[in-house]
Amino acid sequence: MKRINIGGVPEHFNLAWYLTLKNGEYKEQGINLRWKDYFGGTGAMNKALREGEIDIAVILTEGVIKDIIDGNPTKIIQTFVQSPLIWGIHVANDSKYQTISDLKGTKAAISRYGSGSHLMAYINAENNQWDLDKDLDFEVIRNLDGAVEGLTNGVADYFMWEKFTTKPIVDDGVFRRIGNCPTPWPCFVIAVREDFLDQNLEDVKIILDIINGTTQEFKHIPSIDKTIANRYDQKLEDVQEWLSLTEWSQSVIDKATVDTIQDKLFNLDIIPKKVDYNSLVRKID
Structure with missing residues (x-):
């Protein structure tokens, strides 16, 4: 069984990953997907991608775009959460x-x-x-x-x-x-190390199929609001408000959005240059 390492923040946005892991859905496809919580957030995950500690990250859009431009050999393959953070x-x-x-x-x-x-x-x-x-x-x-x-x-x-x-x-x-x-753009994307993606494309597609199937139906899971409230120590009314504001995505981030983010980061002197869309994003359909 192939081991694949993935990281993300230990927050309610990522509960769909926990549910699919708990259900053994990746193992049914011959994939031993191992999740690691990154309490340090995007900066810690960028470091982990660069060092090969993880193969995949569920990561803030602007943070990974900046780090790819700074030399992180990683590609965005999909938007994960469409709504702003x-x-x-x-x-x-x-x-x-x-x-x-x-x-x-x-x-x-x-x-x-x-x-x-x-x-x-x-x-x-x-x-x-x-x-x-x-x-x-x-x-x-x-x-x-x-x-x-x-x-x-x-x-x-x-x-x-x-x-x-x-x-x-x-x-x-x-x-x-x-x-x-x-954020003036979709908040979370799924990013994968380039060398891992080149060698494991079919496995990555399987992982996306599984997680996308769950996020499409996430809001309709019975008592999902109570599950989130209990797991993340949240008040039920806060979880219900969060669910009403949050939309997941099963699509790749588009060029116009990437251009908007780069324009903003460049104008703020956060990135030294703007790069081609294909330097940041790989479509794997």
Whole structure:
């Protein structure tokens, strides 16, 4: 049985992977798919792809595009979640900061440079007409636990992370959310190391067929809202709101969307150049 390593964030977006693994659907096709949670998010997964620790990643769109341009030998093969990611902008509960404008010139906690939390700090700054050179400062905190410690201890002032994942921390009175910043594009894609894709194309197609079959029907799984609430320690009403806002995809990301993302990243000086669509995406149908 062929072993294939895949990584993603341990969040509700990826429950479909857990369900198909639990049901043994990949093993029925001769594939030993091994999932690894990446609490450090996109930056940690990009590193794992580069080092061959994983073969496939379910990863933030803008983060993997930046890293491919920076030399990561990986290709996007499909959009996984079509809807935007809603990033909550959080401060410590006892912080003096009350509005997004109060955060101008303060220090953002980020999981690592090149991560989603890093890139979205730039998007938020641009949305609020800040000076990107003078009004942004960063403190690397690695993951969500690091953010809790960093904001509580005052080594950073605010932290951007997916708002439903952080909602329990807000409800517990550790963080206070003072705003939201949605991504202007589909949030998650499936990316595969190029050398692995070249040698295992049929296996990758089988994996896509299985996961796409589940995401197409995901919202209709009986009591899926209760399952998510229990597994991810979420309030049922929050899960129901999240389900109403989230749409999965079974299609490859299109050129217009890739161009939009590259234009934004280039204008923010996050990437040094724009590249051809086929340098980033491989259609495998």
